[in-house]
Amino acid sequence: MVGLILEARPLPGGVLIIVRGEVDxxxxxxxxxxxxxxxHPGDHVLLDLGAMPFMDCxxxxxxxxxxxxxQQHGAQLHLASVQRTPMRLLxxxxxxxxxxxxxxxxxxxxxxxxxxxxxxxxxxxxxxDLQSGVN
Amino acid sequence: xxxxLLHAPIDSDLETLRARLRAVGRQAGLAARRxxxxxxxxxxxxxxxxxxxxxxxxxxxxxxxxxxxxxxIDEHGLPPEESIPEQPSWSDAHSxxxxxxxxxxDELNIDLRPGLTxxxxxxxxxxxxx
Numbered sequence: 001m002v003g004l005i006l007e008a009r010p011l012p013g014g015v016l017i018i019v020r021g022e023v024d025x026x027x028x029x030x031x032x033x034x035x036x037x038x039x040h041p042g043d044h045v046l047l048d049l050g051a052m053p054f055m056d057c058x059x060x061x062x063x064x065x066x067x068x069x070x071q072q073h074g075a076q077l078h079l080a081s082v083q084r085t086p087m088r089l090l091x092x093x094x095x096x097x098x099x100x101x102x103x104x105x106x107x108x109x110x111x112x113x114x115x116x117x118x119x120x121x122x123x124x125x126x127x128x129d130l131q132s133g134v135n
Numbered sequence: 136x137x138x139x140l141l142h143a144p145i146d147s148d149l150e151t152l153r154a155r156l157r158a159v160g161r162q163a164g165l166a167a168r169r170x171x172x173x174x175x176x177x178x179x180x181x182x183x184x185x186x187x188x189x190x191x192x193x194x195x196x197x198x199x200x201x202x203x204x205x206x207x208i209d210e211h212g213l214p215p216e217e218s219i220p221e222q223p224s225w226s227d228a229h230s231x232x233x234x235x236x237x238x239x240x241d242e243l244n245i246d247l248r249p250g251l252t253x254x255x256x257x258x259x260x261x262x263x264x265x
Contacts, residue, residue: 022150025182025228054153056178057231064225088171092238093223 006034014044014075014112016105020051023059023086032062041073044112048105050081060089067099076100076115080108141196145184145207152194153178156205159196163203164260173203173258176239179232180207180254187229188252202241202257209252219243 004027005020015038023031039045045066049055067077080102082090090096102108140159143152153174160170177194184192189211196205219237224230237243242257 022153024149024178025186026147026149054174054178056175056182057228057235061225061228061231084167085171085174088168089175089235092172092175092235 004030006031008034008038011044011046011109011112013115014046015039016046016048016109018048018051022054023052023062024054024056025058028056028058028062031059032065035062035066036069042075043070043073044075044078044115045070046078046080046105046108046112048080048108049083049086050105052086053083055086055089057089059086060093060095063099064095076112078102078108078111080105137197137199139195139197140203141194141205143194145181145190145192145194147185149178149181152181156194156196160203160258163196163198165203165258169258172239173205173256176236176243176256177205177207179236179239180205180256183207183229183232183254184209184211198260201261202259204258205256207254207256209254210250211252219245 003021004023007018007020009016009018017035017038019031021027035045063077063079070077078100081104082101087096090099090101100108100111102111140162141155143155145152156174156177157170160173165173181194184190184207188209191210192208194205194207196203198204220230220234223234236256240256241259244253244255246253246255
């Protein structure tokens with residue numbers, strides 16, 4: 001299994017998940033389980049993918065399920081700092097048209113804050129803190 | 136005249152294989168975007184061997200003036216009904232995988248032989264700009 005380091009930080013109305021390492025069929029389930037364990041229905045989910053140099057179809061299917069899950073609960077999945085090879089997979093499959101993709105994490109956080117004004121969540125927490133859980 | 140670039144057994148160390156494929160793509164002169172295509176497509180082909188095939192096989196790559204060709208040999212063989220889908224199915228990992236392989240390379244052939252399957256992927260070195 002490829003090494004994967006995951007970290008979750010609360011955001012107002014959502015959660016920021018930082019992904020470090022390559023995501024493929026050997027560890028995609030680990031990513032999905034971690035995300036689902038760290039978000040509530042109605043949370044916006046922001047994935048910082050700046051340290052994820054590779055993602056395969058299994059990882060892509062995790063993103064698609066997560067996209068469906070957040071939308072079903074009135075929220076949205078945001079991707080930030082997507083690296084070149086994972087972005088190429090998103091382009092090849094045309095999935096990039098369906099997802100909210102931001103160049104920088106800061107832009108994604110601002111987008112989540114903006115959508116929070118329109119889509120209030122039941123789980124709006126305090127302002128972001130830097131406490132994090134490391135998997 | 137073709138130039139041999141890679142011969143690697145298929146095992147569970149996919150990260151190392153991807154790094155070697157990236158080096159092969161650069162050595163063959165592929166543009167960065169096409170190196171990504173190569174890594175994406177061959178990774179999925181190898182996963183197919185590990186997932187649905189014998190779990191044993193090898194990867195070979197060579198280039199000529201026009202193309203980089205990668206052959207993924209599965210020592211088991213795909214079931215006959217396995218065909219390259221025309222549309223992606225995101226509820227079926229194997230179907231999605233075959234579809235992505237087809238999208239990422241210029242030519243994909245699956246040659247089913249008794250006890251052996253050859254998956255051959257070709258990327259053009261001619262129309263190779265970013």
